[in-house]
Amino acid sequence: xxxxxxxxxxxxxxxxxxxxxxxxxxxxxxxxxxxxxxxxxxxxxxxxxxxxxxxxxxxxxxxxxxxxxxxxxxxxxxxxxxxxxxxxxxxxxxxxxxxxxxxxxxxxxxxxxxx
Amino acid sequence: xxxxxxxxxxxxxxxxxxxxxxxxxxxxxxxxxxxxxxxxxxxxxxxxxxxxxxxxxxxxxxxxxxxxxxxxxxxxxxxxxxxxxxxxxxxxxxxxxxxxxxxxxxxxxxxxxxx
Numbered sequence: 001x002x003x004x005x006x007x008x009x010x011x012x013x014x015x016x017x018x019x020x021x022x023x024x025x026x027x028x029x030x031x032x033x034x035x036x037x038x039x040x041x042x043x044x045x046x047x048x049x050x051x052x053x054x055x056x057x058x059x060x061x062x063x064x065x066x067x068x069x070x071x072x073x074x075x076x077x078x079x080x081x082x083x084x085x086x087x088x089x090x091x092x093x094x095x096x097x098x099x100x101x102x103x104x105x106x107x108x109x110x111x112x113x114x115x
Numbered sequence: 116x117x118x119x120x121x122x123x124x125x126x127x128x129x130x131x132x133x134x135x136x137x138x139x140x141x142x143x144x145x146x147x148x149x150x151x152x153x154x155x156x157x158x159x160x161x162x163x164x165x166x167x168x169x170x171x172x173x174x175x176x177x178x179x180x181x182x183x184x185x186x187x188x189x190x191x192x193x194x195x196x197x198x199x200x201x202x203x204x205x206x207x208x209x210x211x212x213x214x215x216x217x218x219x220x221x222x223x224x225x226x227x228x229x230x
Contacts, residue, residue, distance in 0.1 A: 004158075031216050042203060042222040043159070050215055058217075090158055094216040101147035101166070101207040102216050106158030 002027035004107035006091050012113045015083040021076045021110045023091030032074040033092040033104065036060055043090065049074055078112070085114040118142045121204050121221035128228055134194050136224045138204030140185040145206035148180060148187045149218065153201045162189075162202075194228045201225050 004025045013019045025032065031050045035043040045058030047066035055066055065077040074091060088111050092104040121138050128134045138148070147166050151159040165171045165178040165187060177190045191198055202225075205218040 033217075035220075040222060043220040045217065045219075048215065048217060056215070092158075101149070101164065101218075103149070103161045103164070104216065104218060106160065108156070108158050 002029075002105070004091055004093060004105060006089075006107040006110050008110060009108070010111050010113075012115065013078075013081045014115055015081060017081045017114075019078040019081055019112070021078075021089050021091075021112075023074045023076070023107060024072055025074075025091075025093040025105070025107075026072065027093055027095075027105060028071070029093035029095050029105070030071070031094050032068065033094075034058075034064075034066060034074065034076045035090045035092065037088040037090055037109070046076065046089075081112075081114040083114055085112065087112055116141060117222070118145070118219050119204055119206050119221040121202075121224050123224060124222070125225040126227070128194050128226070130194060130196060130228055130230050132194050132228075134191040134198070134226055134228070136189045136191075136202055136204075136226070138187045138189075138221055140187075140206050142206075142208075142219075143185065144208040145185065145219070146182075146209040147207045148178075149205040149207075150176075150178060150187075150189045151203040151205060151220075153203065153223075155200075159201075159203060191226075194226075196228050196230060199226055199228045 033048040034046040049068040088109040094104040150162040153159040204221040
C-alpha cells in the first residue's frame, strides 16, 4: 500500500500573505489533484496534473497556483490569502484508465485559517 | 447548477437499521459513479464504484445505478456507529474526463448512526 502526506496539517496565515501547501505520494500514481473543502459545499477541484510538469485548472483555480515538481509531489500556493478564509485543502492521486474511471486516494488534508 | 446533487443533507438511523442515500446528476456525460466516505479529521476514502445499470453489492453496502434517470443510490444495511460519517457521491465523464480521472463531487450527506 501507499500513502499521501500533506504538510502542514494546520496553517495559519495573515491576510494578503502567500501560503504554500505541499503533498507527497508514494503510490507512483501519474495524476494528482488539489481540492478545497468548505463546510456544506463538498469538494471543489482547484488544480490537477496528469503527469510531471503538467498543470490543468479546475473549477476553482482563481487565487491559486500549483506546481508539479516531480511525479511524487504536488504543491499548491494561495497567492493572496483572504481574511476569514477557512477551509480544508485535500490532495489526492490516481491512475486514470482509458475508457473507465479509477479510484482517487486522498491525504488527510491541510486546514487553513486566515486571520 | 450543481451537477451532482445529493439528498438528504443529513440522516439519522438506529444501529442495525438501513440507511439510504441518494444522488442525481444533471449532466448526461457522467457515466461513472463513486461513493466516498469521510470520517471526521480524515480525507475521503472510496467506498465503492458503480459503472453499469443495476445493483452492486459489497458486504453491507449496495449501490444502485439507473443511467436513464442518472440516479444512483447507496444503501447500508445493519448500520453501525462506525458508519457515522460524511458520504459523497462523485461522478466522472467518459472520454477526456475518464482519461484524467477527474471527479465532480456532490455536497455530501451526513450520516449518524445512533445506538
